[in-house]
Amino acid sequence: MRDQSIAVVMSSYNGADYIVEQLDSILAQNISNLSVIVRDDGSNDGTVQILQQYAQRGDIRLICGENEGYVRSFFDVLAVAGDFDYYCFADQDDIWLSDKVSSAISLIQESSTRGPVLYCSELLYCDEHCKNPQRSKLNFIGLNGQKMVYEDICSGNTMVFNREMKELATIGGAKDIFAHDWWFGLVGCSLGTLVWDENPHILYRRTGNNASPSGMSSLRLAKYRVEKIFGNGKLPRIRKQIRRFYSQYCDQLDPQLREIVRVAAEGNRFQKAFAPGRYRQKRGDELLLRLTLLAGLL
Known part of the structure; x- marks a missing residue:
């Protein structure tokens, strides 16, 4: 050590x-x-x-x-x-x-x-x-x-x-x-x-x-999650990060992950929204993300 x-x-x-x-x-x-x-x-x-x-x-x-x-x-x-x-x-x-x-x-x-x-x-x-x-x-x-x-x-x-x-x-x-x-x-x-x-x-x-969402009511927790994804102009910045990651490392990714990241970086809203696999840990967050992708916001 x-x-x-x-x-x-x-x-x-x-x-x-x-x-x-x-x-x-x-x-x-x-x-x-x-x-x-x-x-x-x-x-x-x-x-x-x-x-x-x-x-x-x-x-x-x-x-x-x-x-x-x-x-x-x-x-x-x-x-x-x-x-x-x-x-x-x-x-x-x-x-x-x-x-x-x-x-x-x-x-x-x-x-x-x-x-x-x-x-x-x-x-x-x-x-x-x-x-x-x-x-x-x-x-x-x-x-x-x-x-x-x-x-x-x-x-x-x-x-x-x-x-x-x-x-x-x-x-x-x-x-x-x-x-x-x-x-x-x-x-x-x-x-x-x-x-x-x-x-x-x-x-x-x-x-x-910086308050934790722990202990929030269901309504407040839903509001917190929406703001976490949509708030403060985050979506365009997240999109830029995904595209930067793909352009920087695409040649080093394994084929399966490369295609996943390619769709996230370059795909249309339908390809993104109906891409296979799971992206987020919580089911509610996953559904909200898929709707966000389908709407073409990310």
Whole structure:
């Protein structure tokens, strides 16, 4: 374990309320040879001043940049991080359990897998005070490239990946990528090996607009799912991501998955809506997606 070099990469933006707890939990990991690299994405709330204190103590490497959005910011910090054996994505407002990184590295090494490897794990949702933790109940059974095309299943704050995975997923930069973790999950499930850990090693803080759908009434849950798919102009951006993925990696996909992604990227609305297989985990979400595709909205 000591021979492995590990980089934790974080993009921060106006995270002064919680970033100290996050950084302290990262620095308290029960593993050595851990480097923490933070790119601030133009904060104006005191986050930079907090980060500078950590940098002055030598606890982190700090990069300050202009605001460009979290996707490009994560790609930028990966680009300048340097060569490590493993990389971990970190959000700015969670709390890591002390064995988060060591558990991931152990499972990756136990898998004896060569080539690109992406680790993801179960997590514990909690409130803004990190109280009342509840398992997310993420379902990774049968997860494959097709199921990642239209749904972001892998949570970025649990991700650990090797150098081969980093190099594969960052080809071409951040152009037309909807979310960095969705992209890494799609690339990893399609062209690499996914290592899934059913045990949680992170407290995932849910705040404000980040509130969990857990415990919602049926009506509110239906409204949440509609907004999750249709809200904030997401559909055109998701479409661009699918097309970018197909153009970038089509020659490397196995024939069956290549055809699935081709239809998603280039097919007409009927081909997309009636494509075989299952795309989303929940039946209601699958039906809503199919109707969205049939309407030509995605």
